[in-house]
Amino acid sequence: MSRYQTLDYAERDGVAWVTLDRPEVHNAFDGRMMREIHECWRMLRENDDVRAVVLTGAGDKAFCTGIDRTAAGVGEGGPSEVGRRGSTPLHLDDPGDLLPPKTAGQLWKPVIAAVNGMACGGAFYLLGEVEFIIAAEHATFFDPHTTFGMAAVFEPMLMLQRMPLGEVMRMTLMGNAERLSAQRAHQIGLVQEVVPAAELHEAAHRVAAAIAAQPPLAVQTSVRAVWYAQELGHRQALDVAKTLVQLGTDQESLAEGQRRFASGRRDEWRLR
Structure with a gap:
């Protein structure tokens, strides 16, 4: 039995496959998934059998769509597992405290993202700190925050590490009105390889295993x-x-x- 409820975890050829496993909500994260991702990053630091990691999402519709707005309290803007703690804005539990492999996990084993569909909003907490991205041809990237009346803050800051300023600004300000295709993401350097969906896992494992074979x-x-x-x-x-x-x-x-x-x-x- 898996040690996780919201992730699927497997190891092969020195490579750990971490799969966000809530396809019924497009692999959006709730409080439990956030805690399990953080636990997984920390566990991988100590697992010497693993030398590289592939991060992907279950199914073929989405890699991750950020915070699960159907989780208790999120959609109504009220208190929830993801958000402010206490009566003042000075105590904020942000996904950035638990999700990014470098910031949250202090994990310096290479992490490769295999993006298998939509990647939007809070997905950039994860993508902002992977080593590189391989995307299926049907993958799309966008940030819907402003469309729903929310400020986009952490996500564009993270993506500015790997996208040109104008592209980050356009994606941030266009909200739900526009999406980056896998091909456009490749043109601007966000994605390093685009492959047919049926070849995504093979392509990701090929490079991860090659990296894992090195000292x-x-x-x-x-x-x-x-x-x-x-x-x-x-x-x-x-x-x-x-x-x-x-x-x-x-x-x-x-x-x-x-x-x-x-x-x-x-x-x-x-x-x-």
């Missing part, structure tokens, strides 16, 4: 370095890099890499 210390240090470069000033990042190079150099893995190079054996590669 984990080198991979995880590289992930951390790139995020530091994204978040810090240029000179600050270069200063941190000196420490990361030393921390991320495992002598055994380095020696194996040198033996591999000297042998003349080269991996088969695929042109993307």
